[in-house]
Amino acid sequence: xxxxxxxxxxxxxxxxxxxxxxxxxxxxxxxxxxxxxxxxxxxxxxxxxxxxxxxxxxxxxxxxxxxxxxxxxxxxxxxxxxxxxxxxxxxxxxxxxxxxxxxxxxxxxxxxxxxxxxxxxxxxxxxxxxxxxxxxxxxxxxxxxxxxxxxxxxxxxxxxxxxxxxxxxxxxxxxxxxxxxxxxxxxxxxxxxxxxxxxxxxxxxxxxxxxxxxxxxxxxxxxxxxxxxxxxxxxxxxxxxxxxxxxxxxxxxxxxxxxxxxxxxxxxxxxxxxxxxxxxxxxxxxxxxxxxxxxxxxxxxxxxxxxxxxxxxxxxxxxxxxxxxxxxxxxxxxxxxxxxxxxxxxxxxxxxxxxxxxxxxxxxxxxxxxxxxxxxxxxxxxxxxxxxxxxxxxxxxxxxxxxxxxxxxxxxxxxxxxxxxxxxxxxxxxxxxxxxxxxxxxxxxxxxxxxxxxxxxxxxxxxxxxxxxxxxxxxxxxxxxxxxxxxxxxxxxxxxxxxxxxxxxxxxxxxxxxxxxxxxxxxxxxxxxxxxxxxxxxxxxxxxxxxxxxxxxxxxxxxxxxxx
RNA sequence: CGGGAUGUAGCGCAGCCUGGUUAGCGCGCAGCGUUCGGGACGCUGAGGCCGGGGGUUCAAAUCCCCCCAUCCCGACCA
Numbered sequence: 001x002x003x004x005x006x007x008x009x010x011x012x013x014x015x016x017x018x019x020x021x022x023x024x025x026x027x028x029x030x031x032x033x034x035x036x037x038x039x040x041x042x043x044x045x046x047x048x049x050x051x052x053x054x055x056x057x058x059x060x061x062x063x064x065x066x067x068x069x070x071x072x073x074x075x076x077x078x079x080x081x082x083x084x085x086x087x088x089x090x091x092x093x094x095x096x097x098x099x100x101x102x103x104x105x106x107x108x109x110x111x112x113x114x115x116x117x118x119x120x121x122x123x124x125x126x127x128x129x130x131x132x133x134x135x136x137x138x139x140x141x142x143x144x145x146x147x148x149x150x151x152x153x154x155x156x157x158x159x160x161x162x163x164x165x166x167x168x169x170x171x172x173x174x175x176x177x178x179x180x181x182x183x184x185x186x187x188x189x190x191x192x193x194x195x196x197x198x199x200x201x202x203x204x205x206x207x208x209x210x211x212x213x214x215x216x217x218x219x220x221x222x223x224x225x226x227x228x229x230x231x232x233x234x235x236x237x238x239x240x241x242x243x244x245x246x247x248x249x250x251x252x253x254x255x256x257x258x259x260x261x262x263x264x265x266x267x268x269x270x271x272x273x274x275x276x277x278x279x280x281x282x283x284x285x286x287x288x289x290x291x292x293x294x295x296x297x298x299x300x301x302x303x304x305x306x307x308x309x310x311x312x313x314x315x316x317x318x319x320x321x322x323x324x325x326x327x328x329x330x331x332x333x334x335x336x337x338x339x340x341x342x343x344x345x346x347x348x349x350x351x352x353x354x355x356x357x358x359x360x361x362x363x364x365x366x367x368x369x370x371x372x373x374x375x376x377x378x379x380x381x382x383x384x385x386x387x388x389x390x391x392x393x394x395x396x397x398x399x400x401x402x403x404x405x406x407x408x409x410x411x412x413x414x415x416x417x418x419x420x421x422x423x424x425x426x427x428x429x430x431x432x433x434x435x436x437x438x439x440x441x442x443x444x445x446x447x448x449x450x451x452x453x454x455x456x457x458x459x460x461x462x463x464x465x466x467x468x469x470x471x472x473x474x475x476x477x478x479x480x481x482x483x484x485x486x487x488x489x490x491x492x493x494x495x496x497x498x499x500x501x502x503x504x505x506x507x508x509x510x511x512x513x514x515x516x517x518x519x520x521x522x523x524x525x526x527x528x529x530x531x532x533x534x535x536x537x538x539x540x541x542x543x544x545x546x547x548x549x550x551x552x553x554x555x556x557x558x559x560x561x562x563x564x
Numbered sequence: 565c566g567g568g569a570u571g572u573a574g575c576g577c578a579g580c581c582u583g584g585u586u587a588g589c590g591c592g593c594a595g596c597g598u599u600c601g602g603g604a605c606g607c608u609g610a611g612g613c614c615g616g617g618g619g620u621u622c623a624a625a626u627c628c629c630c631c632c633a634u635c636c637c638g639a640c641c642a
Contacts, residue, residue: 009574011575011576011591011592012575012576012591012592012603013575013576013591014575014576015575015576016570016575016576016577016634016635017634017635018635019635019636034634036633036634037633037634037635143565143639144636144637144638146635146636146637148635261642262641262642263641263642279641279642280642281641281642282642283641300640300641301640301641303640303641316640316641316642317642323642328642329642330642331642357642474601476600476601477600477601478600479600508600508603509599509600509601509602509603509604510600510601510602511600511601511602511603511604512602512603513601513602513603514601514602514603515602515603516603518602527601529601530601531601539601
């Protein structure tokens with residue numbers, strides 16, 4: 001491609017709307033342009049990168065026996081009403097009406113649609129398993145499309161949906177997808193981790209996330225350097241740090257703590273460390289029942305974990321009257337109202353002589369000991385690990401790493417097939433709902449994740465597999481006919497070799513061309529300038545700082561050596 | 565949805581507090597000239613509903629009210 005004929009508007013300065021690297025660089029390097037909040041256009045150079053990502057994903061999916069199709073972006077409300085998600089989804093789903101006032105939505109995902117497809121066409125166990133995938137635009141009207149291009153509302157995703165006879169068959173397909181995803185991420189050339197993910201209240205059995213490591217990533221991964229334990233912070237298990245001295249069990253005592261409602265107040269008033277105070281979180285479930293969770297005062301309750309344990313979605317008590325009735329702020333496990341279910345986090349398990357609320361305004365107990373003074377209820381892990389916590393398995397220090405989720409695979413089970421009546425006739429002559437799995441990869445997100453992981457002061461440093469062009473030819477003086485003639489020849493030669501080359505034939509000063517090539521992140525630069533005129537040598541520079549001089553004949557060898 | 569901030573030329577910004585010439589600067593863009601190896605220089609020029617609406621005033625980019633858009637933080641706690 002000749003630069004002079006290309007649509008590649010680079011920017012010297014980053015637009016003010018771009019806060020994070022990947023966003024700023026994708027605008028500066030002429031990959032994307034913003035149309036509205038969370039909505040972007042892909043310019044020719046950006047599209048080249050997207051297509052590389054797509055090609056890798058497509059190749060590996062095809063190799064795994066999955067079948068590509070295109071599903072509609074606009075979907076009728078009917079299917080969503082049947083699955084129950086028309087109401088569940090909330091404002092994140094972009095809804096619209098057609099001219100006849102019928103309800104539609106822009107597909108935020110396509111489970112309903114493919115399941116409907118399976119209902120129409122998959123009739124027998126002999127047709128199974130089937131794994132269908134699409135690479136398409138999806139739309140989610142995010143509450144807040146933050147982090148620029150990373151969390152866009154309109155985005156390109158590869159989603160695959162598998163239909164199996166039973167759990168066993170699903171497991172085989174799932175394992176295959178797991179392997180396929182690893183291969184894809186490796187081919188992309190990005191550093192990544194695979195973690196088990198939370199399936200949430202909705203259920204589902206197994207789920208894995210593929211995380212590309214990056215400093216500004218939204219996901220926090222907990223990793224044990226010693227035994228390789230790996231999990232998302234939100235569902236990681238750990239051994240709470242035990243820095244407290246062994247001590248004698250003291251006598252329970254009720255103390256006056258006027259006005260001390262928060263943990264911090266109590267700690268200050270009693271001059272006690274936070275870790276010695278039991279934080280008792282009182283929550284209400286969707287079932288209207290009250291649940292109390294006890295944890296160390298220096299920790300925070302994870303509502304998701306608590307909800308999972310309680311078996312109902314929990315939320316803070318907002319009813320003022322109820323809050324007063326329960327003496328919130330002074331609530332505790334000793335002589336608490338009987339109809340409350342208690343849970344205790346492992347963070348208080350090995351502690352003695354704790355402070356708890358006395359269920360009476362302005363009073364707390366000190367030297368409370370579980371089992372002796374109160375029933376701890378059910379033990380569990382209701383908090384997330386933080387700095388200083390230890391690996392549950394081996395006791396080593398846990399490390400925290402940040403990353404960006406680019407892929408997510410999970411076993412869906414029969415949720416959608418049952419609701420949408422998608423059944424097949426099994427060998428035993430019975431009609432059974434499909435056992436489903438679904439496997440997503442954020443195509444457009446990979447582009448920004450790659451930039452986020454790989455860039456330097458000069459711009460993007462694409463991995464080999466994603467670079468939009470492999471070689472940039474830079475002619476330092478466009479006024480010199482001899483140089484131009486030779487550069488044209490080199491360009492033609494590279495084209496003949498099938499190398500993706502960007503020939504910077506613009507009549508600009510050399511410095512501009514150097515900066516642009518660097519910004520765009522082209523791995524190899526061939527420079528034709530005074531060295532060429534004097535000695536017939538091309539300067540070959542790599543994006544990572546390597547430099548050498550080549551004769552025309554050396555080009556082939558050089559490229560062979562720098563083949564990814 | 566709550567909080568904070570910002571909207572002035574394609575991009576980055578100043579001007580606004582304290583209302584008053586023809587609204588500026590840098591980059592970019594067009595023309596001419598000089599330059600020509602790491603984002604050159606000079607001259608000339610094009611390009612603005614000062615986010616939108618309403619109000620105050622003799623007079624509004626500037627003061628007041630409403631709306632919209634964009635960005636950031638939060639939706640985390642006894």
